[in-house]
Amino acid sequence: MIIPKKEKLSAEELKQVEKIAEDSECTILEIQGRNRCVYAILGDESKEVMFKRIAGLPFIRKVDRIESPYKLMDRRSALADHRVKVGATEVGKDGPFVIGGPCTIDPANPNLFIETAHALKEAGVNALRGGVWKPRTNPYSFQGDNHSLDIILQAKQETGLPIDIEVMDSEQLKLAIEAKVDVLQVGTRNALNYSLLKEIGHLSTGTDSAVLLKRGRHVASPNEFIAAAEYIVAEGNPNVMLCPRGTTPALDGYRNHPDEAISPLLKGKTWAPVVVDPSHSVGHSEYVKACSLASIAYGAVGLCIESHINPASGIGDDPKQAVTPDKMKEIIDSCRLLWQHRYSP
Ligand code: PEP
Ligand code: MN
Numbered sequence: 001m002i003i004p005k006k007e008k009l010s011a012e013e014l015k016q017v018e019k020i021a022e023d024s025e026c027t028i029l030e031i032q033g034r035n036r037c038v039y040a041i042l043g044d045e046s047k048e049v050m051f052k053r054i055a056g057l058p059f060i061r062k063v064d065r066i067e068s069p070y071k072l073m074d075r076r077s078a079l080a081d082h083r084v085k086v087g088a089t090e091v092g093k094d095g096p097f098v099i100g101g102p103c104t105i106d107p108a109n110p111n112l113f114i115e116t117a118h119a120l121k122e123a124g125v126n127a128l129r130g131g132v133w134k135p136r137t138n139p140y141s142f143q144g145d146n147h148s149l150d151i152i153l154q155a156k157q158e159t160g161l162p163i164d165i166e167v168m169d170s171e172q173l174k175l176a177i178e179a180k181v182d183v184l185q186v187g188t189r190n191a192l193n194y195s196l197l198k199e200i201g202h203l204s205t206g207t208d209s210a211v212l213l214k215r216g217r218h219v220a221s222p223n224e225f226i227a228a229a230e231y232i233v234a235e236g237n238p239n240v241m242l243c244p245r246g247t248t249p250a251l252d253g254y255r256n257h258p259d260e261a262i263s264p265l266l267k268g269k270t271w272a273p274v275v276v277d278p279s280h281s282v283g284h285s286e287y288v289k290a291c292s293l294a295s296i297a298y299g300a301v302g303l304c305i306e307s308h309i310n311p312a313s314g315i316g317d318d319p320k321q322a323v324t325p326d327k328m329k330e331i332i333d334s335c336r337l338l339w340q341h342r343y344s345p
Helices: 011-023 048-055 110-123 147-159 170-178 194-204 222-233 260-269 278-282 285-297 325-341
Strands: 002-004 027-032 037-042 060-063 097-101 127-129 163-166 183-186 210-214 240-243 302-306
Touching (some): 011 027, 011 037, 011 048, 048 060, 097 110, 097 325, 110 147, 110 325, 127 147, 127 183, 147 163, 170 194, 210 222, 222 240, 260 285, 278 302, 285 325, 302 325
Parallel strands (some): 097 302, 127 163, 183 210, 210 240
Antiparallel strands (some): 002 037, 002 060, 027 037
């Protein structure tokens, strides 16, 4: 990883670096952070001479060598100080970053979503979520509707809150980026779909869209999880959040096997913020508060919680696992309190 002395290399300086890398059959990838650029060396980077020649350039501060399968996501990488922002908020800076909203937007009843959005703003959420397109296990279940994108955009305009939606393919991704969706969610089913991850990284680079990457449900190991995020960051977008959401086989009685306990493991390995989804983890609204508190106690800096103004009338997962906005307020207030007292290693 090459760190320049100033915020960004000039075109002429970059050319010099690229020429040295090229002589060793490597290429250079520019990574644009919020405040400065760093440059990754791609290829066989064991070439000592290349390192020395790049480090010797007068405009280079240092060249870091990190032996890691995820050199950009690594805690020791030049991105270690990178902070992810969603809208105007830095994730996890002043308290838990909470994303809330229904599992699935009902395009036939837009007011349910709009009213939920206003109630959740009152409850204190930092961002709204809502499924526009849904990855459904049953191919005959409701799959989503493009009209729902307009509904969530209306809610964003009315509340001023940033929005999070899941994208599952190129077409959805392009529509979401065009609509300036603040958070592109990658669901557990696509968590290891490397070509989609690369495309998301590529197309979101240079935009303000961050990515919420769920953990692969089939017990993706922490390293596999982080390496999946590396695909996005390696394309040039460092605004990635990691989202444990429970794994399968499920713990008897829960929807999945709750996995908020991997938060400190992830934090030990990567700088990326951990935002836990307790809703899909436990899968029942009555357990969501406990799982949210556990997540914060384990060091997660955010939560993605399904919530609906009237869960029984919702579609998708809402009747089972969505909490009401009142309950959401109770969860947020308790988590903020815990945040102030939590153990910091
Ligand atoms: C969702 O957030 O509604 C969803 C489908 O999530 P997951 O991919 O974690 O199942
Ligand atoms: Mn859901």
